[in-house]
Amino acid sequence: MKVSLNWLSEYVDIEGVEPAELAEKITRSGIEVDAVDNRSEGLKNIVVGHVLECNQHPQADKLNICVVDVGEEEPSQIICGAPNVAAGQKVIVARPGARLPGGMKIKKAKLRGEESHGMICSLQELGFDGKVVPKAYASGIYVLPEESRPGQDALGLLGLNDTVLELDLTPNRSDALSMLGVAYETAAILSKEVTLPETAHDEAAVPASDLLGLRIESPEANPLYAAKVVRNVTVGESPEWLKARLMAAGVRPHNNIVDITNYVLMEYGQPLHAFDYDRLGTKEIAVRHAAKGEVIETLDGTERSLEPHHLVITNGREPVAIAGVMGGANSEVHDGTTTVVIEAAYFSPASVRKTSRELGLRSDASTRFEKGVDPNRVVEAGERAAALMAELAGGEVLSGTVLFDELDKEPKRVAVSPDFINERLGMKIPFEEMEEILKRLKFPYEAVNGQFIIDAPTRRVDITIPEDIVEEIARLYGYDEIPATLPVTESIPGGLSPYQEKRRTVRRYLEGAGLYQAITYSLTSESESQKFALETAPVTRLLMPMSEDRSTLRQSLLPHLLAAVTYNTARQTSSVALYEVGSVFLGEGEDGLPTEVEHVAGAITGDWSGGGWQEGHKQVDFYSVKGVVEELAAKLGLSENLSFRKGEMDGLHPGRTADVLLNGQQVGVIGQLHPSEQKARDLKETIVFELNLQRLLNEDTEPLLYTPVPKFPSISRDIALVVPKAVEAATLENTIRANAGSMLKEVRIFDVYEGERMEEGMKSIAFSLTYLDPERTLTDEEVTEAHNRIVAALEAEGAQTRN
Known part of the structure; x- marks a missing residue:
């Protein structure tokens, strides 16, 4: 979520608080601020210019010589290569001495023999992401409104005198996916009040219900639907302040009608949609589930086939939108639109999530519906959009709202005692301090019989149980204020068990021997699940695998390790040495779950020694890897118990394979890949090993004793x-x-x-x-x-x- 501080300041007083300081306070309260972007940093001497003349450069077909009034005594001559530059335009001009993002400095220059005193800029050249630049100006300069004055500071006009905070939200804080949600959070942190947007507007005498009927056939998926009708609108460009705020939030402006719905989306966190009333063609909106194979072309120009569990908005005959996800091209607002239907609705999060995932279609709207929107803001957001359309598009709002409402909008009631809060936090926060925090959060409450009875605001869908209130009290009181204490216990906290210490020894030794650690999937295909397995058991299959290649739990680490070796060698890395410590899954244990056994495996190909000028190349072979295993056993104190015998295993070379024995029982295997296996995996000579690490680490060993250096000769x-x-x-x-x-x-x-x-x-x-x-x-x-x-x-x- 990108938060413009200029925009935020309309709802909460942040004057006197530096952006970096505010970012730090928000982060400490539990919402991480990923970045603080000063949008005007490095920019200066950038003004509005008025193009008085525009003529083709005599020495270049793609250049124009422009005479531009930049608010000085004499106009400036500027050479411009933008295809859309023309006389009469108000444009953005970087005068000589100006600085642009990246430290670029504008100087007087000569282009093909003609002097140029500055540069006419596109939005991208001022640091705007190309994804948010209006399509009309995506490949050329940006044209400012006619009322702009030559010499006026262009940064303020474009909303660049601003700082944007980028919030990294956790899934439970969907309330902060809106400017108002961030305003409530900021107000709580700074102990300020929240000023809500104005939604009042004049209404025509004609009721909206005279022009539009509403039928909801699936109330369980759409318990609330509100429609406003605005007629006599003029579709055109949005005012500069609106476009600037949308671009700061990462949203591309389109036209004033669509921009208003996006603006309210970012403001309230409530997705809206605008239909062209005349394109509906039926004077009716019906919400139902789609018919099998029903097709709709969405606003992105893609034709999508629907399933019976997909919820759609229709005109009574055919779909005009996929509910909560994206509108249809057949009802899109366009330049000739005069009457608009504003949709403000509550759709079931589960329904939107399933539809969005199955269609592979994610949008700002679906993201918010999936997490759950505030049921008490749905109708209000529609009124806000209607008011803005009346103001910015000259529309006439018809009286009333066409409404279907069966949605439970009652807040969750949570009871919690101060003692419960303090016990969970391990500290003593005074009762009065807790009351003050609840007031700052705008959580209505009563103190009854030593308990807080709290009606959690519906904008905070994450507040449902007493522990949620504990978290709110803690984060606003200050996580830094929670005292640090050590657990009281007989054992020392934080120590490693002997098994963990030995495992760490294994990793350190293998990395010291030149192998790199790999971490691969525990899931594999059924055909690969028992390949190279030291011990086989009934395989464990997933009920709903993501793919056949990830359908079965592995019984050996080697197949995925070899896949990683193949991946690296295919990218010009001729020498690869990898190891992995991980679990294999053998059959079913007493608890009904697969039995996990920890293994260690390695796969090595290419040079074993570097091949520098002081040493020759030494190709890895069976004995190189056998030496690694022997030294590993020595590190674990198992040398005397470890032995080898000739072994056989499918996929390994019959004459270069050995079983690894511990006290006479097999615990592993070392071998070279069989030539046919190497060819199938497109590998050169590759040596592998796999050991039952659990057996090795659980083996009792004598403690290490110091042995004096012998005084007598051997x-x-x-x-x-x-x-x-x-x-x-x-x-x-x-x-x-x-x-x-x-x-x-x-x-x-x-x-x-x-x-x-x-x-x-x-x-x-x-x-x-x-x-x-x-x-x-x-x-x-x-x-x-x-x-x-x-x-x-x-x-x-x-x-x-x-x-």
Whole structure:
């Protein structure tokens, strides 16, 4: 909501309050002010000019030489390229020395050999958004009213001597979608009174009901409909002040009739619509639900097919408007309109919301109807529009209102005690202070038996329960005045649980390892829901999914992570490393809800090391990612419990996949995507992993203990083994560790050889073994004895040693 302070000052006295100060007060009271826009900032020396002569430039087809009276002794020659400039116009002129938005300074210049003393401006050049500039001037200069005086300050004439506050409203504060709503809020903050607009007007002797009949066939969706009839109107441009206020509010001016309905919309928050009475053709308005397949062309030029639950305004035969959303082109006010029907109505918020969403049609009107308008302002807004049409369009308002009214307009009654308010706020606000706040808010109340009995104004649809009154008292008293206290409890507030600390360790480690965190959808397609799943269970489907691609809860994090990798590589990012910590959903728990299990997954493709001038490129491979998982286990104190075995999974390479085991039970998988999967996803070599993080983090671990740096030297021995290709290195390593005794501290593979001079079907694996006793220096005899024991065990399992 954009709030012009010049406009606001008509309803509440804000004199002496700086815009920034007012914005701060409004923000502190609960409505955030997103921006404070001084519309004249950076603008100066911009005046009204009168074009005395306009002739084509002799050296340029698209330029004109204009002689312009700018209020000085002599007219100025200005070169202008606007297609609509003409002699006799009153225009906006930036004289030499003027400044425009963005710091642009206007100087005397020569254009194709002719001098130019200034610039004739369009509204866009003064900082107006092109969306709010009247269509007649969208591609040229702006023409001012004939009564404008040369040399007059153009900024004031255009309403630019103004500051606009941009409010970021929460859904419950629909009352502030109007200038009057903001006026009530401002008055409460500043302890001021509100001045309401004038709605009185003269009426003709002819009753409106003589010209117009009204029939409501769907009172549940339209419990209140009021129609005013204004005849003998002259359709034309609105006065400058009205156009300026609409543009400040972000609304494009059209003509005086339409502008008045938009003005009242912004003023009262009550949407109105103006019908051309003669175009109705039936002297009747009937409100009903549409017939199946009924069609209407709306004001935006689009033909729309309607459904039976869509509410429409008709002339008794065909639709002329979609109720609460948009009018129809067949009853639009135009230059030849002489008689206008003003519609002011209350439409069911649910009906408007459903229609607007299904038709994909949002408007300022539907936004307000969806949230609920003030039922006690509907008729008043119609009277205000009629008064303005009489004043600005020369109209004659017919007497009375054609009215259907079955709407409950009684205010909500809320009872709340001062003790209830103070208990909820944790403070002691005096009773008199609460009374003063209710008076500032213009909330009628009675103090009865120690309670406030409050009739919440119908403009405040958000006030329905005692807690709403607590909020109103708190925000007007001042959130800053609420004392800060810590909860009284046995535990220290704000600490992380051990599980949360470990999860944070996981994230920090993975980011330190070079992976970026991704957050993807929990919903996927049914075909992708169990792909790469460590554990499968019956899938959980949504009853009303937004699309088939978001219809089922996932059982693996990898499909969406791989989609993110594909998205990035398709945009020239060749190296991508992503991880995600999130939940998968397995079957149904005891409470009837899906069982959530937290997983961590990663997907990496491209270079693993940077490839700078000091280092070569290293392509990510299976062992790079296995190292990440091993180091993660070390960070969590699980290294001794973690192991790997050859694995298989659909979508992963059969020879480059490993199951991750914790205490012998599978908790994850590491693998390279299968070549066919990589091709389908348009990826190069990509390595993935997924772990059951919940299992890892819930595993009991020994506390970390400091181990002194050994004082005694270690002894290394190498052993090379020839074994069949099918034998896994892990099997050999397990045999080594099982027979080495306590002196063995590290086993490391440093060579694998398959090729010439190696028997068919065989391979050589070389291990480096490190022996250490932290209490003494080992002897060669002790190490040789342990080493021989290992060799004997390996040979017993079929391995051959190489010398």
